[in-house]
Amino acid sequence: MTILEHPLWGELLPYLYIRRGATGVNGARHRIEVRQDAPASVFRLKVDCAHCGRSIFPIRRDARGAWTFNVSCPLAVRVKCARMPASTAMAKAVRGSMAAYHGTPPAPEREPTLFPLF
Numbered sequence: 001m002t003i004l005e006h007p008l009w010g011e012l013l014p015y016l017y018i019r020r021g022a023t024g025v026n027g028a029r030h031r032i033e034v035r036q037d038a039p040a041s042v043f044r045l046k047v048d049c050a051h052c053g054r055s056i057f058p059i060r061r062d063a064r065g066a067w068t069f070n071v072s073c074p075l076a077v078r079v080k081c082a083r084m085p086a087s088t089a090m091a092k093a094v095r096g097s098m099a100a101y102h103g104t105p106p107a108p109e110r111e112p113t114l115f116p117l118f
Helices: 009-015 085-102
Strands: 016-024 027-034 059-061 067-069
Touching: 009 016, 009 085, 016 085, 027 085
Parallel strands: none
Antiparallel strands: 016 027, 027 067, 059 067
């Protein structure tokens, strides 16, 4: 079951937000994070990895101690899952759902630059 099909998705959605990270070669990084005041039930939910289908906990702590939302297996378990098109597509769907809920436009695919790469 994907996160968008999970019964707790509607309960989790109000507590998700996007934190903009550093700008890299592929544009700005956008991390989906979970507010600390989210109900305990959403921190225990399990869904399928967007790529391999393995059962995962999508809300995990990162090295900074923040709660992040993930659509694929942890990198320590399987790096490949996070890099696959299915994971990218699911992350875009989640961002789109967040934008519709919060009434804000989704994060841009790439930041506009003064000197575009050809």
